[in-house]
Amino acid sequence: MKLTVRDLAHCRAGDKGHAVNISVIAYDSAGYDRLARELTEERVMAAFTALADGPVTRYDLPKVKAFNFVIEHLRGGGVTATAALDIHGKSLSSLMLTIALPGNEPS
Amino acid sequence: MAKSSVRIGAGAGFAGDRWEPAIELIERAGIDYIVFECLAERTIARETLTRRQNPSAGYNPRLENRMAEVLPACARHGVRLVTSQGAANPLGAARKTCEIASAAGIQDLRCAVLLGDDVTELVSAQPDLRLLETGDPVESIVPRIAAANAYLGADGVRDALTTGAQVVMTGRVADPSLFIGPMLHELGWSYDNYGVLGQASAAGHLLECAGQVTGGYFADPGVKDVRALARLGFPFAEIGADGTVVIGKVEEAGGRVDVQTCTEQLIYEVHDPTAYVTPDCVLDMTGISLRASGRDRVAIEGAVARPRTPTYKVSIGYLDGYLGEGQLSYGGPNAVARARLAGEVVRERLKQRGLHYDELRVELIGIDSLHGSADNRPEPYEVRLRVVGRTPNRRAAEEIGWEVETLYTNGPSGGAGDLRQVREVLAVQSVLLPRELVKTRVEMVGPL
Numbered sequence: 126m127k128l129t130v131r132d133l134a135h136c137r138a139g140d141k142g143h144a145v146n147i148s149v150i151a152y153d154s155a156g157y158d159r160l161a162r163e164l165t166e167e168r169v170m171a172a173f174t175a176l177a178d179g180p181v182t183r184y185d186l187p188k189v190k191a192f193n194f195v196i197e198h199l200r201g202g203g204v205t206a207t208a209a210l211d212i213h214g215k216s217l218s219s220l221m222l223t224i225a226l227p228g229n230e231p232s
Numbered sequence: 233m234a235k236s237s238v239r240i241g242a243g244a245g246f247a248g249d250r251w252e253p254a255i256e257l258i259e260r261a262g263i264d265y266i267v268f269e270c271l272a273e274r275t276i277a278r279e280t281l282t283r284r285q286n287p288s289a290g291y292n293p294r295l296e297n298r299m300a301e302v303l304p305a306c307a308r309h310g311v312r313l314v315t316s317q318g319a320a321n322p323l324g325a326a327r328k329t330c331e332i333a334s335a336a337g338i339q340d341l342r343c344a345v346l347l348g349d350d351v352t353e354l355v356s357a358q359p360d361l362r363l364l365e366t367g368d369p370v371e372s373i374v375p376r377i378a379a380a381n382a383y384l385g386a387d388g389v390r391d392a393l394t395t396g397a398q399v400v401m402t403g404r405v406a407d408p409s410l411f412i413g414p415m416l417h418e419l420g421w422s423y424d425n426y427g428v429l430g431q432a433s434a435a436g437h438l439l440e441c442a443g444q445v446t447g448g449y450f451a452d453p454g455v456k457d458v459r460a461l462a463r464l465g466f467p468f469a470e471i472g473a474d475g476t477v478v479i480g481k482v483e484e485a486g487g488r489v490d491v492q493t494c495t496e497q498l499i500y501e502v503h504d505p506t507a508y509v510t511p512d513c514v515l516d517m518t519g520i521s522l523r524a525s526g527r528d529r530v531a532i533e534g535a536v537a538r539p540r541t542p543t544y545k546v547s548i549g550y551l552d553g554y555l556g557e558g559q560l561s562y563g564g565p566n567a568v569a570r571a572r573l574a575g576e577v578v579r580e581r582l583k584q585r586g587l588h589y590d591e592l593r594v595e596l597i598g599i600d601s602l603h604g605s606a607d608n609r610p611e612p613y614e615v616r617l618r619v620v621g622r623t624p625n626r627r628a629a630e631e632i633g634w635e636v637e638t639l640y641t642n643g644p645s646g647g648a649g650d651l652r653q654v655r656e657v658l659a660v661q662s663v664l665l666p667r668e669l670v671k672t673r674v675e676m677v678g679p680l
Contacts, residue, residue, distance in 0.1 A: 135456055135492065137449065139501035142273075142660070143365055148499035150492065175604035184505050188521045188534070189495045195503055206659040208555055208593050208620045209601075216602045 131222035133160055138218035145177075145199060145214035147221045150191040157190040163226045169194050172224045176200060176217070194221070234420025234473065240411055240435075241468040243302070243315075244268040245442030247275055251298045253443065253466035253485065258305040260482045261468045265414040266306065268298070268315035269407050269440050276404055277549020277658045279320035280379040290321035291328070299332045306398070307338045314389060314400040314410055320379060322347060326401040326677035333679070340679050344397035346388045348672035349404040351546055351665060355380040363548075363661040370663060376551045378658060382544040382665060385511030386432075387423045388672045389413025395674060404547070406511050408436025411469075419473045429513045430537030431475040434520060437508070438479055438497050438532065442466045445479060445497040447487030460486025477532040478525055489528040498522070511544060513537035543664035552659035553590070556621050556629030558636025559597070559651040562644070563614035570644040571596050571617045577643055578619050578635050587628050589621035617647075622657070629654045 130136070130149060133156035138147045149164060151157035170181045178198035185192055199207070199214055211217070241263040243254030247270045258266055270292050283290025292298070295317045306313050318325040326343035333341035355361065359371035381404035390413045392400040402410070412432045415421060421428055438445050446467045447458040458464075465485020470478045481489050498517060502508055508515040519534040558578070562571040575594040582592070595601040597616035599609070617639075621632050633652020640647060 131455075135452070135496065137496040137500055139499075140273075141501060141503055142662075144503070146499070146502055148496060150495045150499075175606075184518075186499065186505055186518055186520075188519065189491075189498065191495055191499055193499050193502055193505055206552055206657045208591050208622050210595075210597065210618065211602050220603045 127225040128228060129222065129226065130160070130164065130224045136218035136221045138215050138221075140213035140215065141195065143199060144195055144197040145217055147194045147196065147218050148191055149194065149221060150189070154190065157187070159226070160192065161185065163228070164192065164224065168224060169196070169221070172220060173217075235418045237470055237472045238265070238415060238418040239263045239468055239470050240265045240267060240414055240439070242267055242269070242439040242442040242466050244270055245440065245444055246270065246272060247292055248294060249442060251301055253464060254302055255305050256482055256485055257466055257468055258302070258309050258311050260484070263311055263468050264418065265312050265314060266302070267410050267414075267439070268313070268317055269410055269442070270315060270317045271319060271404060273547055273660050274549055274658050276320050276381050276547075277378040277660070280549070283320050288324055291319045291325035292317035295325055295328060296332060299329050300336065303329070303333050303338060303341070304336050312393070312398055312414070314413060316402045316405055316410060318345065318401045318403045320403065322401045322403045323675065323677065326399070329399055329401065330677055330679055341399065342395070342397040342679070343399040343401050343677040344392035344395040345675045345677060346384065346392045346400065346402040346405065346672060347675055348388070348670060349381045349384050349402070350379070351382050351670060352377060352380045354665070354669060355546060355548060355663060361663045363663060365661045370548070373548065373550045373661070378549045378551060380546050380548040382546045382670050383511055384544070384670075384672055385409045385540070386412035386416055390416040390423070391672075392674045393417040395676060397676065407440035408433050408510055409512055411436035411439050412512055415471050419471070426513060426537040426539060428475040430515055430535035431477050431532065432471065433508070433510055433513055433515045433537060434498070434517070434532050434535035435469045435471055435477040435479070437515070438494060439467055439469055441497060441500065443487070444500065445493055446481045446485070446489050447493055450493055450496060456492070458486070458488055462486065478529055479532065480529045483528065489530055491522045491524055491530060494522050494530045494532075509541060509545070511540065513540050543666055544670050546663050546665050547660055548663065549658050549660050552657040553622055553624040554626050554629035555655045555657055556623070556632035557619065557653050558633035559616055559618050560636055560639055560647045561614060561616045561649045562646055563648075564646065567613065567615055568596065568599065568611050570646060571615045574617050574639050574643045574647060575619060577639065581635055582632065585631070587631055589623045589628065592619070592621040594619050626654065
């Protein structure tokens with residue numbers, strides 16, 4: 126079984142106009158350290174290529190064991206208004222949770 | 233005389249929010265203020281269009297019901313109310329509020345109305361201003377502008393409170409600023425006291441979406457459980473004159489306030505956490521730590537403010553064509569294949585009829601409508617076809633729903649439960665306006 130973000134963290138997505146921000150909040154310090162190494166901007170961009178042109182920027186908030194990912198240029202409908210069902214991108218936190226990390230789950 | 237602390241409740245996190253938790257806060261949390269934040273990005277532009285049809289409307293459509301329930305509780309407990317329910321018509325909203333107060337037997341209720349956020353004329357008169365999102369000049373959208381509103385700061389809210397009015401009614405004010413206004417007023421802080429504005433902004437930011445910090449938008453059953461979500465309480469903050477901040481909820485209310493819920497809300501709708509720009513300051517969140525300080529109590533520490541920018545952010549709402557949509561469901565054996573065929577048929581028929589769209593999405597709710605398609609997802613038992621197109625032409629938009637409906641007799645077997653709709657699109661872009669161009673003022677509306 127691959128370890129996913131959901132095993133280590135919880136997430137919330139928010140609307141930033143043409144971008145979406147998704148927090149990734151580790152349950153503990155070990156999870157934070159592992160996510161800091163493995164949940165790179167490239168890995169997140171790869172999971173969102175069908176939905177956004179990017180770039181993806183990661184901001185680190187170690188004091189609250191969290192990361193803020195800002196994913197820019199969500200596709201569909203130009204800059205400011207989209208035909209998508211999820212017009213704000215709020216459901217995208219759940220896609221973040223599915224991202225698999227390179228290592229295996231410890232048994 | 234300045235107080236040593238003030239307690240402020242969040243009564244709403246968006247225009248249509250519930251108000252039972254607000255009444256619970258007023259009655260049981262010992263709060264001094266209740267703040268109803270009721271404006272999303274497009275709300276004012278949409279209410280401006282409503283006001284064009286009916287000049288006495290244009291404020292929050294739930295205001296009448298909400299105020300009728302909330303004002304008597306505020307009067308009984310001596311709680312002052314601050315709200316952005318004024319939307320595109322703060323004066324009209326204030327008059328309606330005074331009318332509701334009289335009808336409820338509340339004597340002498342006065343509303344202080346904060347005006348000046350509506351900069352539609354100012355922006356329209358500066359065609360060379362650059363839109364932040366596209367870089368195009370404002371000129372490119374001027375004929376289609378519905379409304380342009382500046383995000384006003386906490387100083388305007390403080391000025392309105394100085395009048396002694398029980399209710400402060402506003403249009404566009406930055407969400408945290410609605411909460412910082414009462415802090416400035418009660419704690420004797422100067423508007424340039426950046427030593428406390430960071431903590432104040434963090435408190436306002438955590439409160440602005442109400443239930444989202446007390447366990448709303450949080451539950452993932454079995455993983456992140458929330459007690460009594462149906463009875464979700466709203467938050468309050470206790471802010472000390474020295475800048476201490478504690479977030480809490482009423483003990484009997486459902487939900488939870490802990491480091492996890494507060495962290496999710498801290499980073500909500502944030503871009504660069506070292507520079508969260510509000511009209512009051514530039515907040516650096518990266519020094520913030522959150523500490524459980526009791527049951528359903530979280531202390532916020534370490535927020536740092538840098539001086540405010542010389543500009544106000546202005547949101548411009550403008551008309552940007554139409555979205556036409558049709559939906560139809562398929563269930564049982566081969567449901568996905570039948571729904572996909574239906575989608576192809578609609579796309580082909582729209583083309584045959586010479587209808588063109590700037591964007592046409594054909595997707596299956598249950599498969600690929602939220603996160604796009606992926607190979608490894610199981611096929612669901614039932615799916616819902618969704619066809620949606622964007623066009624400047626209203627009739628072309630309407631035809632999408634009609635075309636989906638014809639699948640009943642002209643499409644694959646077993647389609648059911650059609651829906652069609654057309655929406656006029658309100659797009660939003662932003663500009664920055666020098667502060668000195670935006671003139672705010674406070675107007676009083678007395679007992680009616």
